[in-house]
Amino acid sequence: MVEHAHGENLLSLLPRPPHKVALLRASRLGDFLCTSPALRALRHALPEAELVMITLPALQDAVVRSPYLDGFIAFPGYPGIAQQFFDPRRALDFFRRMQRERFDLAIQLQGSGVYANPFTLMLGAASTAGFARPGDDTSLLDACLPWPDHGHEIRRLLGLVGFLGALPRGEEMTYPLFPSDRANAQALLAGLPQPIIGLHPGSHDPRRRWPLERFVEVARTLHRRYGGSIVLLGGATVSEEAAVLEARIPGCRNLVGRTALGPFGAALTRLALFITNDSGPAHVAYALRAPTITLYRAGGRERYGPLAEGPFAPLEPADAGADALVSVDQALQAADTLLADATGKERIPCGETSEALRYAR
Known part of the structure; x- marks a missing residue:
């Protein structure tokens, strides 16, 4: 034993x-x-x-x-x-x-x-x-x-x-990109007005999925504030959720199921902001240091949050309880902070800066 x-x-x-x-x-x-x-x-x-x-x-x-x-x-x-x-x-x-x-x-x-x-x-x-x-x-x-x-x-x-007996050589994740990945991503996003905000609404675990209506509210609000483009990203497994968002977010581009792993990662590097559930794409974004908001359930950050500082906002619910969710206001506050860095615009005041945003400094 x-x-x-x-x-x-x-x-x-x-x-x-x-x-x-x-x-x-x-x-x-x-x-x-x-x-x-x-x-x-x-x-x-x-x-x-x-x-x-x-x-x-x-x-x-x-x-x-x-x-x-x-x-x-x-x-x-x-x-x-x-x-x-x-x-x-x-x-x-x-x-x-x-x-x-x-x-x-x-x-x-x-x-x-x-x-x-x-x-x-x-x-x-x-x-x-x-x-x-x-x-x-x-x-x-x-x-x-x-x-x-x-x-x-x-x-x-x-x-x-x-x-x-294998000594650590750093804690950073690795996600290599090839020139063809970057070319494919450039073609997919060609002509889209800046800033480009990406959404990934899926997760293999239903408990980690943020409600679709909250994605809709955040996307509409950010589009009103910043203009630009909203794109939906992910594999074919999130096509059902993407179809709902596409119908409810005017003018968004649905790219779900159209990118293999490499072009998907390259697309993240071209975004001003990526908003995702606690799922694989969040780790891709951390590895590539793409500006990212990750929507965790309580305690999720301890096991899967970003270890390195970077343009990341790993959010957990402000309220206690196993069923608590990140609020729309939390997500918008984080988005304003990260988009101010990405676009060079003055941050729109949305209350106090959360503890999670220390990663974005």
Whole structure:
């Protein structure tokens, strides 16, 4: 049973430096981007190793863009992890193929390990490491760190790889853009009056979705104050929400479903302001330092807020309670502060500056 960590500095205890390393992070875009500081640390600690990421098929492009990874393997689905992809026969074939790879090391970056540790052990690596919950049996893991029940996601993952012997190399996330991404984004936004304000109304978790009527009110108010353009951004999964906003925000441009990951990120760099739920696109914006308002539920900032200072306003509800929401006034106050910086116009007074806006300084 794990009550204490074991296998500290595993990288230096192995009989030889690992040549092939499998990493598991079968989660969504935001969680994947939170691994980039840990991946950077591993790349510096293992400069000659082949680092291969096992993740969701939709994130193949994100893996290809990473300067720290050498390969992508599509996650096949597994009970308790991305179950929508799971097929028993396909999973058995997957594990046979992975065991033939003869990985020297497999690291579980998924989370608490309840489902992810059995999956990672089935890869058949010579050594296996990961998190585990206190009280769980970890006798088959060569290195284990108890899963922390609080703290920022980036720092949790850095804690694990640091425990294994990969020293941190900064906490900033990485989201490389190619020239073609910037050209595609320029074409999509060509001719739109400035300033351009982007909205992302979706999240895979319904509890993290700000009410659409509040997006509408904020967008209409900002358009009256600043003119310019309102654009809707995101993947096809938010097309239903985007259709509602398009019908209720006069003159907005609906680009949902029209951008792959690269052009989407490049489009964010051309915005005067991006307003989003607590979701993957917020992490893309943090990585690219795009002026961003993120609408969190109470406590969400602790795990997923921006760690670096920048043009960011990570907002949480001013009122207490699990069901409390960020108010329209909070969002407008933050927008006025960030747009004043982006446009050079004098800030429109909207009350006291919130604690969250310290990031925007």
